[in-house]
Amino acid sequence: MEKKAGTLIVFSGDLDKIMASFIIATGAAASGMKVNMFFTFWGLKLLQQEGAKTKGVGWMKKMFSFMVKPGPDKRPISKLNMMGMGASMMKKIMKKSNMPDLKSMLTMAHDLGVKMTACSTSMGVLGIKKDTLIPEVTNVAGVTSFLADANESSFTLFI
Amino acid sequence: MEKKAGTLIVFSGDLDKIMASFIIATGAAASGMKVNMFFTFWGLKLLQQEGAKTKGVGWMKKMFSFMVKPGPDKRPISKLNMMGMGASMMKKIMKKSNMPDLKSMLTMAHDLGVKMTACSTSMGVLGIKKDTLIPEVTNVAGVTSFLADANESSFTLFI
Amino acid sequence: MEKKAGTLIVFSGDLDKIMASFIIATGAAASGMKVNMFFTFWGLKLLQQEGAKTKGVGWMKKMFSFMVKPGPDKRPISKLNMMGMGASMMKKIMKKSNMPDLKSMLTMAHDLGVKMTACSTSMGVLGIKKDTLIPEVTNVAGVTSFLADANESSFTLFI
Numbered sequence: 001m002e003k004k005a006g007t008l009i010v011f012s013g014d015l016d017k018i019m020a021s022f023i024i025a026t027g028a029a030a031s032g033m034k035v036n037m038f039f040t041f042w043g044l045k046l047l048q049q050e051g052a053k054t055k056g057v058g059w060m061k062k063m064f065s066f067m068v069k070p071g072p073d074k075r076p077i078s079k080l081n082m083m084g085m086g087a088s089m090m091k092k093i094m095k096k097s098n099m100p101d102l103k104s105m106l107t108m109a110h111d112l113g114v115k116m117t118a119c120s121t122s123m124g125v126l127g128i129k130k131d132t133l134i135p136e137v138t139n140v141a142g143v144t145s146f147l148a149d150a151n152e153s154s155f156t157l158f159i
Numbered sequence: 160m161e162k163k164a165g166t167l168i169v170f171s172g173d174l175d176k177i178m179a180s181f182i183i184a185t186g187a188a189a190s191g192m193k194v195n196m197f198f199t200f201w202g203l204k205l206l207q208q209e210g211a212k213t214k215g216v217g218w219m220k221k222m223f224s225f226m227v228k229p230g231p232d233k234r235p236i237s238k239l240n241m242m243g244m245g246a247s248m249m250k251k252i253m254k255k256s257n258m259p260d261l262k263s264m265l266t267m268a269h270d271l272g273v274k275m276t277a278c279s280t281s282m283g284v285l286g287i288k289k290d291t292l293i294p295e296v297t298n299v300a301g302v303t304s305f306l307a308d309a310n311e312s313s314f315t316l317f318i
Numbered sequence: 319m320e321k322k323a324g325t326l327i328v329f330s331g332d333l334d335k336i337m338a339s340f341i342i343a344t345g346a347a348a349s350g351m352k353v354n355m356f357f358t359f360w361g362l363k364l365l366q367q368e369g370a371k372t373k374g375v376g377w378m379k380k381m382f383s384f385m386v387k388p389g390p391d392k393r394p395i396s397k398l399n400m401m402g403m404g405a406s407m408m409k410k411i412m413k414k415s416n417m418p419d420l421k422s423m424l425t426m427a428h429d430l431g432v433k434m435t436a437c438s439t440s441m442g443v444l445g446i447k448k449d450t451l452i453p454e455v456t457n458v459a460g461v462t463s464f465l466a467d468a469n470e471s472s473f474t475l476f477i
Contacts, residue, residue, distance in 0.1 A: 004310055011338055020170055027302035041334055060407050067398055080226055089219050097283050124415050143345035151322055155315035156473035163469055175359055186461035239385055248378050256442050314474035
């Protein structure tokens with residue numbers, strides 16, 4: 001029988017939504033499914049190295065980059081973020097509940113063979129260079145790559 | 160012929176998005192489809208009894224619970240909520256348009272046989288106890304249960 | 319072989335999310351897929367003619383309409399909108415990156431044969447009249463129409 005597959009578009013850069021996507025992705029991969037995560041727009045901020053500089057891009061892209069910080073530790077939450085206080089509380093709650101943090105989830109997903117693609121179109125728009133991405137990123141590709149994966153999947157989610 | 164199925168992850172706790180999910184869920188169930196709703200994170204707040212207390216959980220979980228009120232009547236809207244004024248206007252508009260309110264939609268979904276699952280992982284993180292959930296909840300389960308449903312569905316949505 | 323299909327529910331009225339949905343929709347249509355876009359709730363604001371008046375509806379619907387402006391040029395972004403400043407920067411960035419604007423994307427989708435349906439239920443709730451919709455709208459229909467499309471699609475997204 002063919003191996004089932006699932007595809008997730010991670011559009012959001014929010015801690016709570018990214019957590020949800022990794023819980024689904026790692027759960028599916030652990031159960032033997034082929035899993036594709038396609039990171040686009042704000043979701044790309046997760047895949048950027050912390051402190052990544054935006055060299056050679058216009059001031060507007062720099063400003064966007066300044067206002068939405070890169071890296072798993074800098075993710076806000078979608079509600080009650082309150083300048084990061086909510087996100088920080090959420091991370092403490094997760095720790096107390098023995099949940100892995102985002103960095104560990106990224107590693108776990110990578111180790112389980114989850115394909116993590118960075119959307120090339122959004123990288124251009126947001127001024128994100130390939131060499132500022134974390135090593136867990138397996139592909140840099142556009143919408144055609146997503147479509148191929150989605151058409152082979154038993155479910156596709158936009159998160 | 161096999162009965163078609165649809166699966167919805169209700170992540171959002173916002174009135175407008177929850178309404179959308181119930182319109183889809185009840186519409187699908189009424190047309191003879193098998194429908195699974197998997198409530199996670201902020202979406203769980205809908206399934207909590209109004210005035211539910213958070214006993215035996217840390218102060219951080221209590222504070223989250225205080226700031227995001229439980230129950231169908233306390234849902235904000237995702238835009239223009241303005242401390243509840245927007246949500247209250249939205250509810251009046253729905254009433255004038257002869258739309259059922261969230262409580263009626265919950266009952267309707269239940270009567271149509273929609274499976275409503277509360278996500279056990281998020282319950283732990285948000286400090287939500289099983290005995291504070293409304294009786295319409297049919298299951299308490301984790302991501303594996305969602306995956307089983309999604310793999311049998313003709314569509315799966317993350318709302 | 320049967321032509322593959324994809325269905326997108328565009329619930330959001332935010333520039334960044336709408337852009338994402340059109341990039342997916344036009345990409346899929348260009349690759350030969352049948353594509354259905356079902357616009358509901360805030361997503362309907364994209365399909366309204368700019369400056370569309372809300373005649374014959376109550377003051378609450380008028381107020382909602384006033385606060386969420388119609389038309390592709392008036393879309394805010396989901397993060398950092400800052401009274402439109404963020405949206406305006408985003409549009410300049412897109413232009414510099416040689417990305418088409420929303421109006422061009424709408425035309426492109428239409429020319430590629432993407433089916434664009436306006437949700438009749440939401441139109442009632444938000445006080446949007448059929449004659450204020452842009453000509454690219456191919457259908458006005460309810461959830462049953464969406465379900466029929468979703469059940470024939472290889473992927474369905476809620477955006």
